[in-house]
Amino acid sequence: MVRNVAETAVVYSDEYLRHDTGRGHPERAERLRAIMQGLRENGFFEREFCSLVKPDMAALEDLELVHELDYIRLVERYCRSGGGVLDLGDTVVSKESFEVARYAVGGCLKAVKLVCEGKFRNAFAFVRPPGHHAGAFYARGFCIFNNVAIAATHLVRNQGLRRVLIIDIDAHHGNGTQDIFYDSAEVLYAGLHQDPTGFPGTGFIDEVGEGEGEGYTVNIPFPFRVNDTLYLEAFDQIISPIAEQYKPEFVLVSAGFDMHYTDPVASLSLSTLGYETIFSKILNIASRSCNGKVVAVLEGGYSLSFLGKMASAAIAKMCNAPYSVEDEVQKVSERTLKKTKAVVSRVKRVQSRFWNLK
Template sequence: MTTGFFWDERSMWHAGGNYAFTLPIGGLVQPMAAGGLPESPETKRRLVNLMNVTGLMREMDVRTAPEATTEDLLRVHPKNYLDTFKQMSDNGGGELGLRVPFARGGYELAALSAGLSIAAVDAVLTGNVQNAYALSRPPGHHCLPDFPNGFCLMANIAIAIEAAKAKGLIGRVAVLDWDVHHGNGTEAIFYDRDDVLTISFHQEGNYPLDTGALADRGKGAGTGYNINLPLPAGAGHTAYLHAMDHVAVPAIRDFAPDIIIIACGYDASAVDPLARMLATADTYRQMTLKIKNLAAELCDGKLVLVHEGGYSEAYVPFCAHAAVEALSGSDIVAADPFGQTFISRQPGERLDAFLIGEIDRMAKELAL
């Protein structure tokens, strides 16, 4: 069985509209750089390029996917939101929510991003591939049903989960979000449900500022099925692996899902401009291996990684390459150009000891 790799060059053409240029971006006019959007396509495109150069891409089952259908989208997003988004997209773009500008055609590109996630989850659940990576862009984990924010226009993972449920392919789902920013959209969508376990590791006090508290555990039937781990700034390799072993793995094991989906952001890396964490490419390799092994134990290896944030054009490709190496079991390794620098010595033992203590304190409070 192979690893499915779902991506489409068209998704790299999502842009922030005419924020930075007078050029009419959209249609057949490819955006220049990010087209005014801080969420640059180059982090993702350079991953594809790196995988082509190392040969890792040749080991993947590479696929694209159709856009998510209106029926797919309506399971998560209300019709008035979709109608407004589509109208603005057709009329040249704009901005619907908070920090989510888009150019002409942005609606279709967001639907394509969701479609890549749907296809990846479907392929794994139907046994077409063993596991999968969806290079979805724009990302999705901040998007609420009727309010996009943080570069996210549609809730890719939630849409994929609901599509699979509508087909009768899935019962219980565990979503682990290790993007450095709180996965507030995914949390909100499933907050009162007990069939989806949502776990978010994120930098405390980053983005969004008003969500992601340790005490937010769900409501109603969903009480206890939402876990937030707000990590102090400076958390690095040791702290993240400790959090995996003492929070994520036991919680997912107790939940016993039919599939595990990772909201896979790389902005906890030591050189990311939008966070203050110290993870390395090997951090993502080891975290992926831990969840891959857990998936083999719990759900016949059914695991999907859906690409979320990460804003260092230089380092995201290496972090993501390491994750795909682990996911696929490949022997092809892209040597980390940063990991053997000062980053490998950060944080020091005293800070690691403090961080481990904080994680253990929170795990105890979570009763894990």
């Protein structure tokens, strides 16, 4: 087996910039420009810590791993005829979006295949459009096809894995991903997100999966303005022990960077330092259970001034490169502190039915 010098594959293509959501839309091409500029400025490619890998376009069969053919055809027709708003909400598509969305799926599949084949230890797919709000037959929340869910289904169906862990660290609940795997034990969905009452309306504590999937959905709905310290405590008390017991054969990360305190869309107060530690913890989970096999997939994140820093912090941890994070942990109110403690103890109580949690 040929091993690359670099340990980490960064999957990216300028194709992703062609998905045009129109003026003023937060999910815009500049997000990826900011991320790639950050990674280049920090020298990850020059010093061979990472290799840049181009995606292939996903085939129709790949999309059908998760999505219904009627829905795929609808997206195709809608884009070909010029685009518009796909979901009667905020998921805007342009003429190019069907193709670009297939490159996004293809990028995630490429990342997963490279790691499965042992060509890289881990990978990060920096794709647009994002995916975790999209369901089998619906678009939602800027998402068209569910990139991470297709990658997970590929691992189960085509690679024969029986335990895939998806850790969703976007500020918003991954309703689409949860929906797709709600009755499956082969994919454990763990979502940490802000209070989902307003959007997307799912992701509450008592949503734990059903049938064979009961106990394989974990939701931690944080109160608004939670900070690094509180988030990481919850991660240690709930996510790490569950992952330890589940023993995933592969870890996928729905990596949203919208938990940052400067994010214009979401309402949490994490910092770049928080992201750095979250990635350390996720890598630690993967190294204990599956030889470090992690693929992160970009979801949201709209703070153009911090996206490059957050992505660099994540990549530095993934490829073990030196990188010093400059940011500050935010203070938290007494009220948020109390509410968070209450949420964490309720999640522990509910999940104790399925997992050993202290």
